[in-house]
Amino acid sequence: MLNGGHWVSPDALSAVNAAIKKTGYRINPHARNLATSRANSVAFLLTESHEMLFTDPNFAILMRGAAHELAKHDVPLVLVMAGDEAEQRRAKQFITGGHVDGVLLVSSHSEGSNFIADIHASGVPAVASGIPLGFENRLGYVAADDLNGARTMVRYLRESGRRRIATITGPLDTSGGQLRLEGYRLEMAEGFDDALVERGDYSTASGARAMRRLLEAAPDLDAVFAANDMMAIGALEVLREAGRDVPRDVGVGGFDDSPGAATSVPPLTTMRQPFERISAEMVRLLRQAIEGEGAAAVTIPTELVIREST
Amino acid sequence: MLNGGHWVSPDALSAVNAAIKKTGYRINPHARNLATSRANSVAFLLTESHEMLFTDPNFAILMRGAAHELAKHDVPLVLVMAGDEAEQRRAKQFITGGHVDGVLLVSSHSEGSNFIADIHASGVPAVASGIPLGFENRLGYVAADDLNGARTMVRYLRESGRRRIATITGPLDTSGGQLRLEGYRLEMAEGFDDALVERGDYSTASGARAMRRLLEAAPDLDAVFAANDMMAIGALEVLREAGRDVPRDVGVGGFDDSPGAATSVPPLTTMRQPFERISAEMVRLLRQAIEGEGAAAVTIPTELVIREST
DNA sequence: CTGAAAGCGCTTACAG
C-alpha cells in the first residue's frame, strides 16, 4: 500500500497516512536499496581541471540544473571529482561499485577517454554533456548546436558590416572547441585567413593572450568571435588597453551567455546556451538509460543575444 | 577478515586478496548500510541563492575542498540545494530520512534559520561554514577570522598613507558581512564616518552600485575596503569610469583572494581566505560529530596578499 | 579464536 496499491478506500488511505504522520514512519532507504538493488542516486562526474570548476560558471549551472531536475524524482546528486589519476581510480571504484544508478558525465576534454571507456565498459548508464569525442556512437549525450551557433554569430557579424572577423577558439580537443571553429570556418569561406585564428582554452586569461596575438598578426581586424564568454571578456580588456573601441572599431561576440556576459563592459553579444534544457535532457536520457533504454543524442539550438559589444 | 582482522598470515592475506581481485568481489554498499545503519555519505547543503552559486567562486571552492577531503575516507558528497521553500522541505526530508550521516551547511544568510533549526533539531550532525547566526552555540562551525582580517586590511591601507578609507559591506545578515564591517569600524576609530559606508550583497554589480554612491557621498575618499573581491572588482570598474586612478588616487582592497583577484585590472590586494583548510576542518569536525563528539568552533586566520590595487 | 546464525528493514514471488 505504501507503494500506491491498486485501490484503497479513501478512509483507509487517510487513516494510514495519518498513522504514518503520527508515528513519523519513514522508509529506510538502505533496506529499500538492498531489496531493489538500486542506489536511487546519480553521480555528477566532473573530469575537468579544478581551476575551471571555480572559474567557468557553466559547470555550476549544469550541476544546479541537474540537481534540480533530479530532485523532482527524489534522486540525489552525488558529486564525484575526477581531475587527476588518483581521483579517477577512486571515481571508477565508486561508480562501478553500485553506489549510483547512473552517471552524468561532465567532461569536455578527451584526455580522460580511458577513464570514460572504463565507465562505459562497466555497463553503468551514462549520459555526457557535449559530444564525448571518441564515444559519440556509444554514449548518450546532450549538446548545444555548436556548429550552427558559431555560424549564426559569424554571419551576424558579417551582416553588420564586419569584414575582417577573427576568432579565438576553445580547446581543440573538445567537441565544442572543434565545432565552433568549424562553424566559423564554414561561414568565413574565402574570407578565412590563418592570421585571424588564435587558440584559447576557455579561460579569461587565454582570451586576453589570444587577443594580443591577433592584434599583432592581423591589426586590421574589425571583429572577434570568441568561442566562449570568458575569453571574449579577456579580449574586451585587451582591446580597451590597445585603444580599440568596442563596438566602434571592433565588434566582439562570445558564446554561452554566461552570468558575466550581461555585466561586462560593454555588455556582450553572445550565443545563449540553453543550460536548463541541457541539464533537464541529460537527466531525462539518463533515467531512460537506467530503465534499460539505449543511448540517444540530443542537440539543442543556441540563440543569438545581441547586446552592445557588436 | 575483510575488515582487516587481527592477524592473518601474509600468505592467507595475499591469497584472499588475489581471490578478491580475481572474482572481482566488491562489497555491496547497500547491504553494509543496512547492517550498520550508516549512509556513508555526507550532504553539502547549499541554502543560498542559485545566482550566487554560479557567480561566487567560494561555493565551488568549498565544495571541491570538501569532496576532496571526504574522498580520502571514501565518503561521497551529496549535493543538496535548498534555495527556496519547496527545496528546503525536500532537503529536510532527505537529510532527516537517513540518506546521509551528516551535513556540511553552506549558507551564509540567516534567513534560512527555521530550516537550520529543523536540521539541528533532527539530531543529524552538522557543521557550518562561517558562524551560523543564531546557532553559534549549538552548531559546530569553521570560519575565517573575518574581524581581524578586516582590521588587517584597513590598518594596512592606513599605514600606506590612506586617510579617507571607505568600505563596501557584505550582506549584514551574515556573520562575515557583520564582522568585516565591525573590523573596519574598530580600526577606523575616530576616522569612522557614515558617509564612508555603503552596503553591498557580495555581487559585482552591488559593488559597482555602492562605489557610485560612495563617490557621491564622499568624493574625497582615497581608499575602499570591499568585503569581498567580487564587489572590489565592481568598484574598480566604476573608479576607472570615474577617472580615478587605482592605486594612485584610490587604493582598493578586497577579501577572499578569489580566482578573479589576481587577474583583475589592476590585480587586487586582498585578504586570503584559506579555503582548503576551511573545508578540511569542516570535514574533520563533521566526522567527529558523526562519531558522537560534541560541537566545536574553529576560526582560521586570513592573510594579507598585496598586489597592485593599493 | 572460529564459524554459524540472527538481524538490519525493505520488496516481491508465492502459497493460500
Added chain:
DNA sequence: CTGAAAGCGCTTACAG
C-alpha cells in the same frame, strides 16, 4: 486479492 515468508548481502553478537 491477501498475507506470510523468503531473500537482498552485509555486520555482529553469540554459541561452540
